[in-house]
Every structure is written in structure tokens, then in C-alpha cells.
Amino acid sequence: MAYRILIVDDEPILTELLSTHLQDHGYTVSAANSSAEALAKLTAKPNLILLDINMPGMDGLELCKVIRNHIVCPILFLTARITEQDKVNGLRAGGDDYITKPFGLQELLARIEAHLRRDERNNRPPEVVTSQGLIINLSDRKVFWNEQELSFSKREFDIIEFLSSNPNQVFDKERIYEAVWGYDAEGDSSVIKEHIRKIRAKLMQASGSEYIETVWGMGYRWKK
Amino acid sequence: MAYRILIVDDEPILTELLSTHLQDHGYTVSAANSSAEALAKLTAKPNLILLDINMPGMDGLELCKVIRNHIVCPILFLTARITEQDKVNGLRAGGDDYITKPFGLQELLARIEAHLRRDERNNRPPEVVTSQGLIINLSDRKVFWNEQELSFSKREFDIIEFLSSNPNQVFDKERIYEAVWGYDAEGDSSVIKEHIRKIRAKLMQASGSEYIETVWGMGYRWKK
DNA sequence: GGAGAAAGTCAAAATTTGGTCAAGAATAAA
DNA sequence: TTTATTCTTGACCAAATTTTGACTTTCTCC
Numbered sequence: 001m002a003y004r005i006l007i008v009d010d011e012p013i014l015t016e017l018l019s020t021h022l023q024d025h026g027y028t029v030s031a032a033n034s035s036a037e038a039l040a041k042l043t044a045k046p047n048l049i050l051l052d053i054n055m056p057g058m059d060g061l062e063l064c065k066v067i068r069n070h071i072v073c074p075i076l077f078l079t080a081r082i083t084e085q086d087k088v089n090g091l092r093a094g095g096d097d098y099i100t101k102p103f104g105l106q107e108l109l110a111r112i113e114a115h116l117r118r119d120e121r122n123n124r125p126p127e128v129v130t131s132q133g134l135i136i137n138l139s140d141r142k143v144f145w146n147e148q149e150l151s152f153s154k155r156e157f158d159i160i161e162f163l164s165s166n167p168n169q170v171f172d173k174e175r176i177y178e179a180v181w182g183y184d185a186e187g188d189s190s191v192i193k194e195h196i197r198k199i200r201a202k203l204m205q206a207s208g209s210e211y212i213e214t215v216w217g218m219g220y221r222w223k224k
Numbered sequence: 225m226a227y228r229i230l231i232v233d234d235e236p237i238l239t240e241l242l243s244t245h246l247q248d249h250g251y252t253v254s255a256a257n258s259s260a261e262a263l264a265k266l267t268a269k270p271n272l273i274l275l276d277i278n279m280p281g282m283d284g285l286e287l288c289k290v291i292r293n294h295i296v297c298p299i300l301f302l303t304a305r306i307t308e309q310d311k312v313n314g315l316r317a318g319g320d321d322y323i324t325k326p327f328g329l330q331e332l333l334a335r336i337e338a339h340l341r342r343d344e345r346n347n348r349p350p351e352v353v354t355s356q357g358l359i360i361n362l363s364d365r366k367v368f369w370n371e372q373e374l375s376f377s378k379r380e381f382d383i384i385e386f387l388s389s390n391p392n393q394v395f396d397k398e399r400i401y402e403a404v405w406g407y408d409a410e411g412d413s414s415v416i417k418e419h420i421r422k423i424r425a426k427l428m429q430a431s432g433s434e435y436i437e438t439v440w441g442m443g444y445r446w447k448k
Numbered sequence: 449g450g451a452g453a454a455a456g457t458c459a460a461a462a463t464t465t466g467g468t469c470a471a472g473a474a475t476a477a478a
Numbered sequence: 479t480t481t482a483t484t485c486t487t488g489a490c491c492a493a494a495t496t497t498t499g500a501c502t503t504t505c506t507c508c
Contacts, residue, residue, distance in 0.1 A: 217505090
């Protein structure tokens with residue numbers, strides 16, 4: 001599944017450019033141009049946050065501390081400031097890294113990669129989802145019904161991972177597509193229907209019960 | 225127990241100053257003024273390495289890659305270079321962070337702290353991995369099936385080491401390439417396929433069982 | 449009940465991926 | 479140097495997955 005990156009910067013032009021660039025590299029990106037917007041978009045549970053340190057209204061450092069109360073993920077500061085004290089402050093406020101503007105896109109990508117990789121190594125614990133007797137091991141990418149292992153293809157598992165990690169929430173097909181494929185569906189998103197069908201068939205065959213519910217006109221929901 | 229820090233820099237004055245300073249902050253410090261010395265001092269298993277990137281005789285990046293074959297710990301580059309490509313190279317070579325000279329001591333301390341904190345959860349892989357009757361001695365780089373020693377080339381062993389040290393986890397080819405070669409595969413990473421084939425053949429011939437499993441669309445996994 | 453939209457089904461086409469092989473390039477050994 | 483070994487590349491095939499599109503069913507609202 002594609003990594004989700006949240007960009008917070010008050011310059012819409014910058015966020016837009018970055019979004020496009022990162023999307024081209026396979027990330028799912030959402031952008032916020034204000035602190036309030038940023039906090040609202042935390043619900044999407046980004047895997048990494050790029051945070052401008054000079055924002056009107058609320059200081060980036062403050063925002064960082066607030067974010068830290070909600071979510072654990074690498075936070076990279078984007079900044080023009082360069083004093084040593086600022087760097088120290090940033091790291092102490094809970095930031096993980098510091099990138100000074102103007103920065104090169106390659107460097108940015110490399111740092112993002114490094115942090116995501118590192119984060120993946122360190123934060124592993126809640127990697128098993130259980131659901132009505134079904135065991136979904138996210139790190140091993142295995143699904144069990146009792147002793148029996150069920151086999152799913154990559155896309156199928158990605159969809160299961162996404163839905164079962166957010167149980168009882170309804171996601172429309174576009175949202176699922178975005179989460180799993182990492183970018184927007186162009187035109188038809190009927191692929192989802194087919195994958196959902198396959199998943200349902202396998203789960204039903206093994207367990208005899210429905211896990212994915214259709215909310216008509218809205219999308220799909222993982223029943224828990 | 226105090227954290228051990230290894231400083232590698234060809235400037236004895238610098239290493240000495242840094243040593244004193246870090247020791248004042250409670251760290252156990254050893255210093256090396258050459259690559260050879262640095263490699264020798266790896267036996268002390270430092271928890272973190274400060275590595276000068278401009279060293280005569282051996283390039284810092286090269287040294288970093290070599291170190292990465294021996295030990296897993298945060299590596300922070302000290303450098304005067306500033307080009308973006310250098311930064312990228314450093315991160316790709318297995319470095320964890322980048323500090324440009326001249327740097328502030330406070331910033332250095334903050335970064336060291338941050339990295340050690342983050343690395344704390346990282347449990348070090350054992351020196352010997354056993355797996356279904358197979359014995360993999362990581363420090364001797366030897367593999368046994370019962371009394372019989374199996375011979376693997378460097379790359380083959382590197383791959384075995386990486387996968388078997390992280391059993392049951394799936395790694396895609398890029399990730400394996402990065403871990404074993406120390407940098408990203410440019411373009412095609414089909415080398416992996418070939419090495420995996422060789423490894424499988426040797427293991428199968430000796431033991432008659434499969435150790436490396438293919439997870440279609442995802443990568444390979446060491447079965448344990 | 450019927451029109452229209454949304455979801456489900458199915459099979460075939462298109463694409464991706466992994467396994468295999470042979471041969472050339474690079475590296476280490478003699 | 480020559481020789482042997484290892485590493486890498488590219489082509490090919492087979493298998494598995496993904497996507498597509500036509501078609502059917504179901505649901506909602508009038």
C-alpha cells in the first residue's frame with residue numbers, strides 16, 4: 001500500500017508542486033495550507049509529515065507538538081531558518097529531521113525514503129488485526145481462518161489491509177483506489193468491484209461469513 | 225550502561241575535541257583517524273558512529289558501506305561537502321543523517337540523542353541464525369547443513385544473511401538490493417532473481433527443502 | 449411497477465511478474 | 479599474465495495477476 005504523506009505549508013503553490021512530485025513517486029499525498037487544516041487531515045493517518053516551520057497564525061514548532069499528541073510518525077521540517085538553536089528546538093519539539101529551503105527534490109525524496117524505512121523498522125507492534133475469528137497479519141501479509149491460511153494476491157491483500165485497519169468506516173471506491181494504488185483512478189474504478197468480489201468469495205468460502213459490507217451509494221465497510 | 229560512540233575523522237585535533245566533549249556528556253567514546261583503524265574499532269560494537277566523509281585513502285562513503293556489512297547502528301556523516309547529490313549518496317550508502325561542518329555542538333548532541341533514542345528499540349540480530357536444521361553463522365559467514373558446509377558467494381551470503389535475519393518478513397527486490405548492495409538499483413533489479421535461484425538450488429540440493437518463499441507481487445520471504 | 453444508477457458477475461485480454469538459461473563483464477585467484 | 483569464479487544482463491517463457499468490458503442483478507426513488 002502506498003505511503004501517505006501530509007504536506008503542511010501556507011504556500012499553496014509549493015504544496016501543489018510538491019504534491020504532484022511526490023505523487024509521481026508513488027506516494028499518496030494530502031496538503032494543508034493552515035494549521036487547522038493540517039490537524040483536520042491527521043485523520044487520514046499519514047505515514048510522514050512535511051511541515052513548514054514558518055506558518056502564520058500558529059508556529060510550526062507549536063503545531064509539531066500538537067501533532068505529536070495525536071499521531072506518531074516522522075515529521076520533517078521545511079524551513080528557511082538556519083540558526084543552530086532553531087534546529088535544536090525543532091528536534092526537541094518532536095521533529096525528526098530538518099530540511100532547509102531551497103532544497104533539492106532528490107534530497108527530499110531520499111530523506112523521506114530513509115525516514116519511512118526507519119519508521120517501518122521501529123514501529124511494528126500493532127501489526128495483527130483480528131476480526132470475527134479471522135487473523136490478519138499485516139507484517140507477514142498473511143490471513144488465517146483458524147489453522148488454515150488463505151491466500152490473497154497483492155492488490156487483494158492491500159484492500160483487505162486498508163479496510164480492516166479502519167473497521168466500520170465506509171470508504172467509497174475512489175478513496176479505496178487512492179489508498180491502495182497510491183493515486184487517483186482515472187475514469188473507471190470498476191476494478192475495485194472485481195477485487196472485492198474475489199476477496200469476498202475467498203473469505204466466504206473459508207469462513208462462511210461476510211466481512212465486507214456494501215453501503216449502497218456510499219462504498220464498502222469492513223464489519224467488525 | 226553508557227552509549228558507545230565511534231568517531232572517525234582524519235583530523236586528530238577534531239576527534240580529540242569531540243571525544244572530550246561527548247565524554248563530558250556521559251558517552252563512551254573511541255576515535256579512529258583512519259579507515260583501517262575505524263574498521264578495527266568496530267569490534268567494540270559502537271551504538272552510533274560519527275563518520276567524516278572526506279578521508280584520505282578511503283572514501284567515507286565506501287567506508288560506510290563496509291561498516292554496514294558488519295554492524296547495524298546509526299551512522300551520522302560529518303562533512304564539508306554540500307551538494308545535493310552528495311547528500312543523496314550518503315543516505316543511500318546507508319548513512320542515517322548528515323551534519324555539515326562547521327556544526328554546533330548543541331545540534332550535534334541533539335541529533336545523537338535523537339538517533340540513539342530511535343535506535344533503542346532496534347534489537348540487534350543474533351550472530352547465529354538457525355532455521356529448520358540449517359545453521360547460519362553470521363560472524364564467520366558460514367552455512368552448515370548438519371556436518372556439511374555449504375559454500376556461497378559473497379552476494380549470495382549477503383542475501384541469505386539479510387533475509388534469514390528478518391524471517392517471515394516479505395521484502396521486495398528493491399529493498400533487498402538496497403540492503404545488500406548498499407544503494408538503490410538503477411533500473412533493473414533482475415540480479416536478485418538470479419541470485420535467489422542460485423541460493424535456492426544450493427539449499428535445496430543439500431537439505432531438500434525450501435527456505436525462500438516467493439510472495440507474488442511482493443517479494444521474497446525467509447521461511448522459519 | 450419501471451427507469452436509471454449502482455453494484456455484482458463472468459470470461460477474456462492485457463499486463464506484470466518470476467523462473468530459467470546462456471553469455472558477456474567484472475572480479476578474484478593462481 | 480592467464481585462469482577460474484562470481485556477478486550482471488537480457489531475452490524468453492510460463493504463470494499469476496490485474497484490468498477491461500459486456501452483461502445481469504439489485505436497489506432507490508418516482
